[in-house]
Amino acid sequence: MENTHEGLAKLTVPIGFSDTTGMSVYQSYTANSGLNYIVGMREMQDLLIVEQIAEGTACTFLCGILIYHKETKTLLKxxxxxxxxxxxxxxxxxxxxxxxxxxxxxxSGKEYTSIDMQSANEFLSEALDKCYFENSRKTIIDWAKTVGIIKN
Amino acid sequence: MQSNEITLFQKFGLAKNGNFNYSEGVNAFIGNGFTSNAGNTYMNEIRLMEGLLIKEDVGQGYAHTFVNGIRIFDIKTKQLLCEKGYHKTYYSQSYIKSEVKAMLTDLLLTASREDRISINLLDVENHINMLVNNAFNIDQRQMLMQQSQKFLNA
Known part of the structure; x- marks a missing residue:
């Protein structure tokens, strides 16, 4: 795998937050078409998930995803x-x-290493779920307590 | 809109000096639309319910109006709670209502299961039904004022 630092080098300081997608925004550009192209990032375990998105008035498009190893900045996928x-x-x-x-x-094939794919699958499911949805779940519980659906 | 109410919209990055206007016909706040070369107009509709903001992505074509997406946010924290995208789905208020109820109920049931909080499904459904129905029945200008007062430092 190639080391690619250039892409990540530009993503050092967040410039804002995207409410639409729920992630920190590191780059933003509004095209003549009116679409706002943003690059956001989430951290998951030791990985960085970079999402490239185009936000329109009433639509949001997914344009690309890059996955990096956080410490080595290696582009994984x-x-x-x-x-x-x-x-x-x-x-x-x-x-x-x-x-x-x-x-x-x-x-694992190329490195002649045995990986328990079942465990890997479960680990990833849990890690991604936590990364993307944990805050939403915590907030809905708080909301439910506030409006009286869940009694304290 | 009064300045406090505009502030709530600005908190979500939705309004720059009030580019959302109240529509009595749909009882919602409608954002400035974008008309494509094909002649379709895309816009956001915002409704407030107790503690939550519902943002609908709507596309108006020549003969039909479509819903492209629904996002629900927590007003206090701005947290995106749930979202759903649609393709070639006709817009109707009753459909939006039923979708919002389903989205909130699903999320709350999942969250309570994760946190091992015991809740009664019927109670949850009844309560959410009431809150969502209120959002569509009560004048949204009144709802906006109430929610602004609750969640903003006036």
Whole structure:
């Protein structure tokens, strides 16, 4: 795998937060078309998941996903996305999950290392779920307590 | 809109000096639309319910109006709670209502299961039904004022 630092080098300081996607934004550009292209990032365990997104007035498109190892800044996987794919966190989770399992499987074959793919699958499911949805779940519980659905 | 109410919209990055206007016809705040070369107009509709903000992505074509997406946010924390995308789905208020109820109920049930909090499904459904119905029935201008007062430092 190639070391790619350039992509990550530009993503050092967040410039804002995307409420639409729930992640910190590191780059933003508004095209003449009116679409706002943003690059955001999430941390998951020792990985950095970089999401490339185009936000329109009433639509948000997923443009690309890059997965890096946080410490070494190594690009692990670049996920190409077809045109006009609507963004959702669930979609990103599915794509990242599949990509990481593939990377692990390929690496174990080439390095003659045995990996328990079942355990890897479960670990990734849990880690991605926590990364993308834990805050939403905590907040809905707080909301439910506030409005009286859950009694304290 | 009064300045405090605009502030709540600005908190979500939704308004720059009030580019959302109240529509009595749909009882929602409608954002400035974008008309594509094909002649379709895309816009956001915002509704407030107790503690939550519902953002609908709507596309108006020549003959039909479509819903492209629904996102629900917590007003206090701005946290995105749940989202759903749609393709070639006709817009209707009753459909949006039922989707919002389902999204909130699913999320709350999942979250309570994770946290091992015991809740009664019927109670949850009834309560969410009431809150969502209120969001669509009560004048949204009144709802906006109430929620702004609750969640912003006036």
């Amino acid at each position: 670049e996920i190409e996305i077809d045109r006009n794919v609507n963004y959702s966190r669930e979609k990103v989770v599915t794509l990242v999950h599949k990509a990481l399992l593939q990377v692990l499987s390929n690496a």
